[in-house]
Amino acid sequence: MKKFHNITMIEGIGFDSNIYVFDDVIVDTGTGQNIEYVLNSIKEAGFNISEDIKRIVNTHCHFDHTGGNHFFNAKIAIHQADAPALENGDINTTAAYMFGKPIEPMKVDFHLKEGDKINDFEVIHTPGHTAGGICLYDGETLISGDTVFAEGGFGRFDIGGDIKMLKTSLEKLSNLDVEYLLPGHGPAVDNGSEHINLSNRNIKQF
Ligand SMILES: [Zn+2]
Numbered sequence: 001m002k003k004f005h006n007i008t009m010i011e012g013i014g015f016d017s018n019i020y021v022f023d024d025v026i027v028d029t030g031t032g033q034n035i036e037y038v039l040n041s042i043k044e045a046g047f048n049i050s051e052d053i054k055r056i057v058n059t060h061c062h063f064d065h066t067g068g069n070h071f072f073n074a075k076i077a078i079h080q081a082d083a084p085a086l087e088n089g090d091i092n093t094t095a096a097y098m099f100g101k102p103i104e105p106m107k108v109d110f111h112l113k114e115g116d117k118i119n120d121f122e123v124i125h126t127p128g129h130t131a132g133g134i135c136l137y138d139g140e141t142l143i144s145g146d147t148v149f150a151e152g153g154f155g156r157f158d159i160g161g162d163i164k165m166l167k168t169s170l171e172k173l174s175n176l177d178v179e180y181l182l183p184g185h186g187p188a189v190d191n192g193s194e195h196i197n198l199s200n201r202n203i204k205q206f
């Protein structure tokens with residue numbers, strides 16, 4: 001467990017995504033396969049899960065980010081383009097089949113779009129890894145899901161993605177001033193813009 005300002009990072013173990021908690025929001029929930037570790041980490045950070053966490057924001061529909069949703073009594077928010085995969089329990093679009101797991105259909109409460117606000121954060125639509133991938137940006141910190149990772153990494157585009165869209169999304173992110181980059185996998189880093197610019201250069205080779 002790490003802290004970036006008021007954001008708690010729970011580093012993903014196994015196949016789980018990283019999870020971020022701030023205010024009344026949890027961003028992504030992992031596969032659900034390590035839920036004890038996840039819940040204990042959130043408690044250690046000082047949250048009372050049932051009282052404090054009201055909303056789940058999923059950066060995209062993939063199972064390693066959404067499989068734990070049903071362990072929380074919270075409203076679910078996801079970009080409108082990725083919502084149907086959760087609503088229909090679509091094992092292909094959520095890539096649940098890669099984990100050998102079914103995914104139960106879920107009720108999506110908020111169908112997000114570009115420019116929506118999650119407390120201090122703004123929703124940035126960054127398709128390419130999936131059609132409805134989002135990042136959250138507050139002018140300093142970028143929670144980037146599987147769109148961009150530290151050290152010049154970026155998300156796969158061969159599991160429901162699109163390389164052209166991902167290139168456009170990285171170009172868009174490279175125009176932001178990012179201090180803290182909090183990605184869906186791997187380490188969170190400062191000097192985020194340098195990492196994003198490297199990713200943006202790397203993807204041009206594809
Ligand atoms: Zn992922």
Ligand SMILES: [Zn+2]
Nearest residue numbers: 060062129146
């Ligand atoms: Zn993903």
